[in-house]
Amino acid sequence: MHKVIIGNWKMYPTYSDAMVLTSTLKTKLEKHHKVEIVIAPPTAWLIPVVDSWKSEHKHISFAAQSIWPEDQGAYTGDVSAYMLKDIVKYALIGHSEQRKNHHETNELVNRKVISALKWRIKPVVCIGETKRVFNEHNVRDASEWKKLFQQLEMALTNVDRHHFDDIIIAYEPVWAIGTQNPATPAYVSKVINELTTELKEIFKTGVKDLKFLYGGSVGPENVAAFLKEDNIDGLLVGGYSVKANDFETICRLASSL
Ligand code: PGA
Secondary structure (H helix, E strand, O other): OOEEEEEEOOOOOOHHHHHHHHHHHHHHHOOOOOEEEEEEOOHHHHHHHHHHHOOOOOOEEEEEOOOEOOOOOOOOOOOEHHHHOOOOOEEEEOOHHHHHHOOOOHHHHHHHHHHHHHOOOEEEEEEOOOOOOEOOOOOEOHHHHHHHHHHHHHHOOOOOHHHHHHOEEEEOOHHHOOOOOOOOHHHHHHHHHHHHHHHHHHHOOOHHHOEEEEEOOOOOOOHHHHHOOOOOOEEEEOHHHHOHHHHHHHHHHHHHO
């Protein structure tokens, strides 16, 4: 199975930045076909980016940075999975910046996951603890751990097991996002193992179909170390995804593993 690299452009590029980035990345990324590459532009530039990319390359697709769970109606400022169903393959859901700035609760994350699946958009469910769960002595902070697990468990509530294959979990410790202070690959691998063990107790079947990505200060220098871990299926890249050369390096390394 190929690794997945998601480039989350956040609210970084202006329209012209986005167009320049699109034409540069198009030439650079199309040859790295042994990795699945997903680009998540700001909502305003989603259609121009998708249109100008016109990718016929199966390994490149697009994601919404957020969706609203209702299909249509009086929801000023929002865009639904229903509206995006023919435009994107994936949607980020529950990113820590949405949880913090838009009060996205675990319940809302769950509704968004269900809505995305209904319209055949694959959810990328972001979860992450807000503080280090290990202190210097490697002792787990039990309440933070519990919250992390609840984010995951609630996101998957009432989701049919046969959909687990379509769901990506992006483990992004909040303290590692945009800080140049990534978690270590060993730590991430251990957390993913523990999460899957707990999930198996609750859901019994289907858990092996979920994919787990890591996100938080991923850059060209650490991508190989993360992807060497068997249970890390890919990476969610923020800051470096809008730097064309660096993002290409990340995708090239992921494609060559
Ligand atoms: P970062 O962001 O790579 O800039 O740390 C990752 C993310 O928030 O998805």
